[in-house]
Amino acid sequence: MNTAKPIASMHENWAYQTYEASSQILVHEGTKRYGTHQYLMPSWQDVTITENFLFEKVMHNKRICKRLIEKILGITIQSIEFPEAEKSIVIRRDSKSVRLDVYVTDNTGRVYDIEMQCTNPLDDELIRRTRYYQGMIDMDLISKGHNYTELNSTYIIFICTFDLFGLGRPTYTFRNLCLEDTNLELNDGTTKLFLNSTAVIPYESPDIFPYSDLDDDVFYFLQYINGHAPQGTFVNEINEEVTKVKESKEMEKSYMTYAMEIERRERIARNIGIEEGMKEGIQKGIQKEQLRFIVSMIKKNLPLDVIAELAELSVADIEKIKCDYNL
Template sequence: MAQARRDMGELRPIDDLMFRVMARDEAFCGELLGVLLQDRGLTVVKSTPQSHVTNTRGRSAVLDALCELSDGRLVNVEVQRADDDDLQRRVRYYASLVTTDRTPPGARFADVPDVCVALVCEFDPLGEGCPLYHVDRVVREGGRALDNGLEELYVNALARDGGEVSALMRVFVEAEAYDEARFPETSRVKRRLRETEEGREDMGSVIEEIREEIRAECIAEGIETGRAEGKAEGIAEGKAEGKAEGKAEGTLETLVRLVRDGLVSVQDAATSAGVDADEIRRTLAAEG
C-alpha cells in the first residue's frame, strides 16, 4: 500500500486514474474546456467521468469524461498517452455514439445535439507542432467551412508556444507543475489529489470502484466464480453474445492501465477481472 501511495503521488492529470477523479469536479472541467474551446465564459452543468455509451449491435465505449454545457453542447474529453490506434476514426466513432445516445427517438435532425470530442494527447497527434488543432469540414471546391454540429479538437500536450493551451498542458503533464493564477481550479484539484491524504484516498477508492465494476459485470453475465480459466471462457462467450455492452471491456482496459502504471499488481488485476494472469500479461504485451 505504501508503494501504491508513492506511485499515486507521481500521477498527473494526463494519467487515466487522476483524470477520472478530477473529471468529477465541474469547475475543473469548466476551466479545461474554457481554455480548449477558447470560451472562458462557458459553464459545465454536468460532468460524467467514465460515461458508458452503448451500441447494442456493435462496439460500445467508455468515455473518459462527458460534459454537458449550459448551451446544450456535449463535450467528450479523452486523455491519450499512447499513439497506438487511428485517433481520427476513434474521434469519429465516439462522436457518433454520443450523438446516438443523446438523440431521442423521432427527433428532427435539426434538433440533433452539437457534439465536440477533445482528445488531449501526450504526443503530437497531427504532427505539425501545434498545441491545439481544430479539424473543420470544408467544401473542397470553394474552401467554404460548413458546420454540422460536430467539433473535433486535438491537443498536443507537449507543445510549448507560450500560449494559454500550452501553459495549461504543462500543468497536465508535469507532476510538480501548478499555475494558481491562470488555472486555479485545475491547480486546486490536482494539488488536493497529489498532496493530501484525502485526495490519495479518493484515487485509491477509484481502483476499488474499477474492481467492483468488473466483478459486478462478471456476476451480471453469469460468470462462475470458480477456476480462472472458466471465467475467461465465460467472458469470451458473453462478448460473443453481445451481453457486456462494452462496460466490462472498458473497465478491464482501465485496470490494465493501472497495472502498467504500477498501481495494481498483475495478480490483483487478474483476480478483480476474473481472468487468468496470463491474459493480463498478453494484453499488456499487445499494447506495447
C-alpha cells in the same frame, strides 16, 4: 526571432506505463516507442493528472472543467452539467461500448467530450476513434428523442502528450469543409480538436511561444501535464484540486480498485491471446499432419475417393492437392 529557454521537469522519468500492444508512451523528453509489455499502473503516490482516473476526478470540479473548455475553445459558457457520473454509451448489445472520460453539456445543449491520451498508436486508431465516438454520441442523443435537426453541437477534445500529426502545432482543430472551396463549411455541428503538449516544452513562457493564438493558461496547462511546476492562477487551481483528490483516502481506495480492474482485464486479454494462439497452432499442426497423410496416400496410389473418406474431405479437395503437388 524567438529564443526558447528549456525548463527542467519535475519528473525525470515518466516511463511507468507499458502496454500490451506496441505503442508510444510519454516520457519527459518526448515520446518513446515500446514493444509488447504488460500494462503497469503507477502507484497512487506517483499518479499525475495524465492518468485518466485522476484527470476525470479533477475535471468533476465544475468550475475547473468549465474554465478549461472555455480556454481551449475560446468560448464563454454560462454553466455545465454532468449527465452521468461516468458516461458509458451502448447502442446495441452487440456493439462496442464507449466510456467517455469527461462528458458534459452546457446550458445551450452543446456536448463536450474531453479525453486525456498518453499513448500514440502506431496507426490512425486514435483518429478513427474520434469518428466512432462521434457516431455513438449522436446515436445516444437520437435515442433520447432528438430529431436529426435537433442534434446538439458536439466537441470531441483529445489532450495528447504527443504530437499526433507531427507538425509542431499546439492545437489541431477539424471541421467538415468543402474540398472545392475550403471557405465553405458543412456546419453539421461537429468539432474535433487535438492538443499537443509537446509543442510547449522548449518554451519558458507564452510570451516567446510562436503560436500567439494559444491561451496563456492553456500554454501553462500543457506544460503542467508535461511535469512542470504549475504556473498561473488557473493551473495552480488545477494543481490544488489534484492535491485535494490525492489526499482523499476514499479516492485512493477507488484508484486501487480501478487499477485492479485494469490489471484483471489485461490478464484476461493476455490469457485469451495465449489460448487463441495455442488453438491456432494446434489447428495448423493438425492441418500439416493431414496434408502429409494425404500426400502419402496419393503416392501409394490409393483411390482418391478412399483418401477423401479417410481425410474427411471431398474428392475435389484431394484432386486439387494432387495437382498442387504434381503427384
